[in-house]
Amino acid sequence: MTSLRRIVIGVDTHLDTIHVAAITDTGQPLADAEFRTTPTGYYVAITWARSFGEVFIAGVEGTSSYGAGFTQALQDNSIHVVEVNRPNRASRRREGKSDPLDAYSAARAVLAGHGLAIPKDPNTGALKALLIARRGAVKARSAAIQQIKDLLVTAPADLRERYRRYPTTVRLVQALSRCRPTTHTDPITVAVLTACKALAQRIEFLDRQIGELTTELDTVTRTLNPALRAAYGVGPDTAAQLLITAGTNTDRLRSEAAFARLAGVAPIPASSGKITRHRLSRGGDRAANNALHRIALVRWSHDQRTRAYAARQLAAGRSKKDVLRLLKRAIAREMFKHLTAPCPIDDYSDLRPTRQAQNITLTSAAQHLGVWPTVISRLERGLQRHDSLAANYRHWLNTQHIDAA
Incomplete structure (x- = not known):
């Protein structure tokens, strides 16, 4: 019985079409064709x-965009899939640019x-979908707030003075x-108030939307x-960005240095x-860099430990930028461990029932631990x-239980 020929395919992706090229496992071109980006x-x-043999691997451009x-x-x-980079510009200048050429280039890159x-x-x-929606809402909210402030700068004097007295943006938006607007007779005042009211209501809507998206994230x-x-300082937004950068796939990260x-x-x-120094790379994923920042x-x-470390580095003569660089590098090392080898975290759900069972008030517990x-x-x-506060709190509660017994 003749075994099937082993085939490698390369895929050049676009919005409406994909171009697929097939080659043998020895690099011999077989054929290429274009297909629609639909399930069919x-x-x-x-x-x-x-139809050419057994497809054992495929190289696809843009696996998270047009090739998803x-x-x-x-x-x-x-079929095993790997993501391939687009052909570099030097190769394109030498060999030309077309969909079939890019598809064959992807297949050869796999080999x-x-x-x-x-x-x-x-x-x-x-x-990514949740994060894009949330960041879009945050951006639109900031734009609306700035538009309100700009409108009030050129508003009639009485209107400007009335709304200048609000100490915070939240209070101003609520007001x-x-x-x-219809209670006023001056047409300019009515127009400005109508615009400001529409923007304020838009901000309140965006606030609710941001809250819902943050909860979902x-x-x-x-x-x-x-x-x-659970890591200190990691919120829903930064955690989502780091997971997106890593791809929620631990095999993508070869080493801690590669993630950095x-x-x-x-x-x-x-x-x-005479100056010997280092700086951070300006390459890589800038959104992930912003999350670490x-x-x-x-x-x-x-964080007290971080503050103490920064104080020591500043005392040693380092600048704030250098200290921040060191912190980001150390945080990247910690985040890599969380992304590649997730560990179980302490469950705090036992703390409240234990405290309530012993009739201990929040105030008493807080006074003992020295916190609010x-x-x-x-x-x-x-x-x-x-975690350290929770461990001390749990130990104190257990001690109170033993003393009561």
Whole structure:
């Protein structure tokens, strides 16, 4: 019985079409064809490729964008998929640019093993959708607030003075959303108030939308990686971005150094003459770099260990930028562990029942631990992570139980 010929396919992806090229495992070109980006088109493309032999691997451009649908179809048909980079510009200048050429280039890149990556997990798409919607809402909210302030700058004097007295943006938005423009007679005042009221109501709607999307992001990130979400300073937004960058797929990250380079926090030499120093790489995923930057700022502001470390580095003569670079590199190392080897986290659900069973008030517990009662309340409800405080709290509660017995 003759065994099937082993086939490699390369795929050049677009919005409405994909171009598939088939070659043998020795690099011999067989054929290429174009298909529609529909379930039927994907089925026809796979059937066409299998007519030449056994398809054992496929190289697809843009597995998280135009190639996402075909990637899923290939995986559903038990075909191993790798993501290939687009041909570099030097090769395109030498060989030309067309869909068939790009498809064959992708197939040959698979054989050469050059510039390959494992496609991101489908969960990444869900996180990305929620994160895009949330960030869009935040951006629109900021724009609406600025528009209100700009309108009030040029508003009639009495209107400007009336709404200047509100100390916060929240209070100003609440007042404008409930104003009644029709009670005024001046047409300019009516027009400005009508515009401000519409913008204020838009802000309130966006506030509710941001809250709902944040809650959904929190639920998804806690389900996918509770240890990452529980890390100090990591919120739903930053956790989602790090999971998107990693692809919720641990096989994509070869090493901790590779993740640091991917996130743009790998130190590179920046020395000249007598000055010997390093700076962070400006390459990689800038959104992931921004997530690490925000985590570093939160820890520098609120985490005692981070504050002590920063103080030591500043005393040693380092600048704030250098300290921030060191912090981001260290945080990347910690985040890599959470992304590749998720560990179980401490469950705080026993704290409140234990306290209530002993008739201990929040105030008494907070006074003993030297924190505010709201901190204990948030800890008991799982709204705040602080493992060392939770361990001390649990030990104290157990001690009280033994003393009572």
